Amino acid sequence: MSDTQEIIEIKFADHRGYVPIGSSVIREDALAKVTGQAEYSGDISRPGMLHGKVLMSPFPHALVKHIDTSKAARMQGVHAVLTAKDIPGENVFGIAIADQQVLADKKVRFVGEPVALVAAEDPFIAAEAVRSIKVEYEPLQGVFDPLAGIKEDAPRVQEQGNILLHTKVRKGDYLKGFADADVVVENVYRTHGQDHVPLEPEGGIAWIENDGVLTIYSSSQYVFRDRKQVARVLNLPVNRVRSVNTTVGGGFGRKDDVTVEILVSLLASATLKPVRLVYNRHESMMTQTHRHPTITRVRTGATKEGKLTSMEGVVYGDTGPYSSLGIFVIKKMALHLGGPYYFPNYKCDSISVYTNNPIAGAFRGFGIFQSAIVHEQQMDELAAKLGIDPLEFRLKNCLREGLSFSTGQVMNEACGIAATLERLKEYMAEHSLRFSRNMEVV
Amino acid sequence: MINNQKDVLMDLVINNKHISIRAGGGRCLLDFLREDLSLMGTKEGCGEGECGSCTVLLDGKAVLSCMTPMERAIGREVTTIEGVGRPGNLHPLQQAMMEEGGVQCGFCTPGMIMSGVELLNRKSNPNRDEIVEGISGNLCRCTGYRKIITAIERAAEKMS
Amino acid sequence: MKVRGIGIGSMVYGVGYGFSRPDFASAEVEIAPDGTVTIWSGASELGQGIRTVLSQIVAQEFGAAYEDIRVISADTDKTPDSGPVSASRSTYVQGNAVLAACKDLKQELISLASELMGVESNLVEIQNGQIAAKDKIGKIISFSKLASEMHVQGRRTHGFGWHNNRTLDVDKNTSQGDAYSSYAWASQLVEVEVDTQTGRVKILRLASATDVGKAINPQLIEGQIEGGAVQGLGFALMEEMQVEQGVFNNANLSTYLIPTAADVPPIDSLIVEVSDPSGPYGAKGMAEPATIPTTPAILNAIADAISKRVRYSLASPENVLKVLGKIDGSGKEGFLLLEDIPYPVA
Numbered sequence A: 001m002s003d004t005q006e007i008i009e010i011k012f013a014d015h016r017g018y019v020p021i022g023s024s025v026i027r028e029d030a031l032a033k034v035t036g037q038a039e040y041s042g043d044i045s046r047p048g049m050l051h052g053k054v055l056m057s058p059f060p061h062a063l064v065k066h067i068d069t070s071k072a073a074r075m076q077g078v079h080a081v082l083t084a085k086d087i088p089g090e091n092v093f094g095i096a097i098a099d100q101q102v103l104a105d106k107k108v109r110f111v112g113e114p115v116a117l118v119a120a121e122d123p124f125i126a127a128e129a130v131r132s133i134k135v136e137y138e139p140l141q142g143v144f145d146p147l148a149g150i151k152e153d154a155p156r157v158q159e160q161g162n163i164l165l166h167t168k169v170r171k172g173d174y175l176k177g178f179a180d181a182d183v184v185v186e187n188v189y190r191t192h193g194q195d196h197v198p199l200e201p202e203g204g205i206a207w208i209e210n211d212g213v214l215t216i217y218s219s220s221q222y223v224f225r226d227r228k229q230v231a232r233v234l235n236l237p238v239n240r241v242r243s244v245n246t247t248v249g250g251g252f253g254r255k256d257d258v259t260v261e262i263l264v265s266l267l268a269s270a271t272l273k274p275v276r277l278v279y280n281r282h283e284s285m286m287t288q289t290h291r292h293p294t295i296t297r298v299r300t301g302a303t304k305e306g307k308l309t310s311m312e313g314v315v316y317g318d319t320g321p322y323s324s325l326g327i328f329v330i331k332k333m334a335l336h337l338g339g340p341y342y343f344p345n346y347k348c349d350s351i352s353v354y355t356n357n358p359i360a361g362a363f364r365g366f367g368i369f370q371s372a373i374v375h376e377q378q379m380d381e382l383a384a385k386l387g388i389d390p391l392e393f394r395l396k397n398c399l400r401e402g403l404s405f406s407t408g409q410v411m412n413e414a415c416g417i418a419a420t421l422e423r424l425k426e427y428m429a430e431h432s433l434r435f436s437r438n439m440e441v442v
Numbered sequence B: 001m002i003n004n005q006k007d008v009l010m011d012l013v014i015n016n017k018h019i020s021i022r023a024g025g026g027r028c029l030l031d032f033l034r035e036d037l038s039l040m041g042t043k044e045g046c047g048e049g050e051c052g053s054c055t056v057l058l059d060g061k062a063v064l065s066c067m068t069p070m071e072r073a074i075g076r077e078v079t080t081i082e083g084v085g086r087p088g089n090l091h092p093l094q095q096a097m098m099e100e101g102g103v104q105c106g107f108c109t110p111g112m113i114m115s116g117v118e119l120l121n122r123k124s125n126p127n128r129d130e131i132v133e134g135i136s137g138n139l140c141r142c143t144g145y146r147k148i149i150t151a152i153e154r155a156a157e158k159m160s
Numbered sequence C: 001m002k003v004r005g006i007g008i009g010s011m012v013y014g015v016g017y018g019f020s021r022p023d024f025a026s027a028e029v030e031i032a033p034d035g036t037v038t039i040w041s042g043a044s045e046l047g048q049g050i051r052t053v054l055s056q057i058v059a060q061e062f063g064a065a066y067e068d069i070r071v072i073s074a075d076t077d078k079t080p081d082s083g084p085v086s087a088s089r090s091t092y093v094q095g096n097a098v099l100a101a102c103k104d105l106k107q108e109l110i111s112l113a114s115e116l117m118g119v120e121s122n123l124v125e126i127q128n129g130q131i132a133a134k135d136k137i138g139k140i141i142s143f144s145k146l147a148s149e150m151h152v153q154g155r156r157t158h159g160f161g162w163h164n165n166r167t168l169d170v171d172k173n174t175s176q177g178d179a180y181s182s183y184a185w186a187s188q189l190v191e192v193e194v195d196t197q198t199g200r201v202k203i204l205r206l207a208s209a210t211d212v213g214k215a216i217n218p219q220l221i222e223g224q225i226e227g228g229a230v231q232g233l234g235f236a237l238m239e240e241m242q243v244e245q246g247v248f249n250n251a252n253l254s255t256y257l258i259p260t261a262a263d264v265p266p267i268d269s270l271i272v273e274v275s276d277p278s279g280p281y282g283a284k285g286m287a288e289p290a291t292i293p294t295t296p297a298i299l300n301a302i303a304d305a306i307s308k309r310v311r312y313s314l315a316s317p318e319n320v321l322k323v324l325g326k327i328d329g330s331g332k333e334g335f336l337l338l339e340d341i342p343y344p345v346a
Helices: A004-009 A030-034 A070-074 A123-132 A174-179 A223-234 A261-271 A281-287 A326-336 A368-386 A390-397 A417-430 B029-036 B092-100 B109-122 B128-134 B146-159 C050-062 C090-117 C143-152 C218-237 C294-306 C317-323
Strands: A050-056 A062-068 A078-082 A114-120 A134-139 A163-171 A183-191 A203-208 A214-218 A241-245 A275-278 A294-302 A308-318 A345-353 B007-014 B017-024 B055-058 B061-064 B077-079 C002-014 C024-031 C037-041 C069-073 C124-127 C130-133 C158-164 C183-195 C201-211 C267-272
Touching: A030 B092, A030 B109, A050 A123, A050 A261, A050 A281, A062 A114, A070 A078, A070 A123, A078 A123, A078 A261, A114 A123, A114 A261, A163 A326, A174 A294, A174 A308, A174 A345, A183 A368, A203 A261, A214 A223, A214 A261, A223 A241, A223 A261, A261 A275, A294 A368, A308 A326, A308 A368, A326 A345, A326 A368, A326 C002, A368 A390, A368 C002, A368 C294, A390 A417, A390 C002, A417 C002, A417 C183, A417 C201, A417 C267, B007 B029, B017 B029, B029 B055, B055 B109, B061 B109, B092 B109, B092 B146, B109 B128, B109 B146, B128 B146, B146 C218, C002 C294, C024 C050, C024 C090, C037 C050, C037 C090, C050 C069, C050 C090, C090 C124, C090 C130, C090 C143, C090 C158, C130 C143, C183 C294, C201 C218, C201 C294, C218 C267, C218 C294, C294 C317
Parallel strands: A050 A275, A214 A241, A308 A345, B007 B077, C037 C069, C201 C267
Antiparallel strands: A050 A114, A062 A134, A078 A114, A163 A345, A183 A294, A203 A214, A203 A275, A294 A308, B007 B017, B055 B061, B055 B077, C002 C183, C024 C037, C024 C158, C124 C130, C183 C201
């Protein structure tokens, strides 16, 4: 310890670069991104790499009677043409429950559902090969609306029935709460579907390493689940699959479940060559998940003093033909449909329904996005009926430490809704903003 | 690249370097840059001229390389993100994008910077409306654009 | 005629998975002899900035320089499992895991520092980027010197952290129970101008009061707020999947329009910090809360302006004109009747 003395004599100013928590340091990946050096899934290639392409279903609901891949398989430059029968393991995946087929087996359930896969030396050849695959379909009646889907005689999207999950939230006595209400507002709301449009479409590349490990580089939100799902479909031990994240060009929930990881793995395993598959924008929008369209009926009651007394609601979420995260997105809606307000009495149901519409799944906001569209308009309508300022009405009813959420969970000191509303109140004062200026002509 | 089109002689200047190579023709400039020259900084976000991620400069003018036939670049000068500035020698706009938080996922960033650079070359002191117009063909899904606009303003200040 | 209105949207968001679902993260840190630190985290960097936040946490805990931190991300061969990046959990759960990995090594750092400085270990603290002896001015060791000494003396330089965001399940029939460990909060205000001739809605301003618990990096927070608001604005005004008989008819970017720079209003990011003791430095999840209040705030502002409600969630010019009665109101934005949707029995 020759330099102990020196160590303890070091002056404060010697230490460079200290930035306390709360500092806006430059992102550590900013340099690679502004110089174009960051590597996204489509930027990675390997010697001898093939290009993957998917054949998508043109029907929302149909039986697959026959697939003829012979012409595609004979094309020069084509190394593999795969259908459901070529899958070594289980033909199934799914982030929450495994109810989605990797490649359509007996039936297709949405327009865009992958039916066959091609690996070729060139993207043009791959596209041509996909076009040459002949599929014989027998179209079926479909379900295109969740309210139609729950009817007894509705066509079955999934064999076990069209209701994926029914969540019930029951707190207090909602009928007594409405009896106590002086004002009740009741409405139906519909919300529409939205595409995430991450600027980078989904993509990945897979190959078999020298040691036999299947290696996948992809644009993903969770590589550990990707590798589990790949292992099941490829019939491999989980520790023989390596999943690596590339730089990701936006996710917003879209890349939470596997996207192309299983597809490139199947092709790499079949050809023993590296295979890359990057969706073009149209394929991305057709094959991947979206924001759930919802239909909600809700009634909300309050006293003439402006205190909320009760809420009753029911949500129907259109989750498409496979669960993805639709089971939890819609579950979360039942809990959050009342918003950040205290309801002594609360009854809410949310029902996630299988349809033959595009798949819905996780999307930034995760059901609360749709819930807020409902509860915030209810709050404004109640405030208007009661003649109370909308912001004051929210402050009067918002959750605070000691008050309970729809689940009965009591809020702790971290409950911040009042602080955000107070901040907006200040903001309105600072900028002389006010509500209801009655059709002010500008 | 196997292609039905004949080979063409691609004789042009890329990022201040003269190159002359034979390449399969009939493709877009974006594919030529990425597949034949391994200039991977230019991105494909839609392939139909809507998102701006593939923006490069052709003789100093911003073009969508996914919509530009590669043959159109022959005898001309192409600048990609790789030619704008490298670590240690950044363009003021690259530096400002880092400092102002104009970068999140980064996928739109190269195209965004190319549009910004072209604007700054055209106009030394663009106002906010001109900046918005200059990047209105470049989609970004992460940032909400405001920090990108500020970055272009800062870069303009530094450059003038 | 152009009319203006103000609207507010608020929300609560249960952060993480809740319902006793697995919600953990692990992380490793290693101190190199020159005082640089490597983090291994399974967390995916999607653009949200988690690598930067994790680096800031390590810099703070060790008194290391931010530039000296390197992050190795999301590789099943190299990094430990940190759970998914979703449910606004990255900073909250994965940040806590890195914090735990730092704590795992901190005792090693402190005991060596106490030996070197000749003070009791309970008097050593890491403060303002220095390892210092409490109450003894001048007794200071820089982290890089201490790092070097750890290697010279063969001390443990590799730390592991695991954070389990444990929650309880709820009652199956009533959903009563403590479903989430942390809740995030946000409110937004929007001012709109509605052209009653064309139905066009212009956003004049947007203020986003988002409770982030603690802003570990305010610029990243603002980036989430601004980007989130613009996604919400897109949903409310222009983005709509047009699906007929299962066919997504506008599945390309020439017909499915998302906001451009020209659509973006002035945005005021009002960062609110109500500390959550369960988050790193009090931080809460905030990426989703940044986008949720925008659409309802816009819809409420439109209602404030025109005294009529666009109850279908897309306030396109066409839908605004329909509720104004200027064009025929039939179609999918025409509402279902209440009786079309019976409430399930209690």
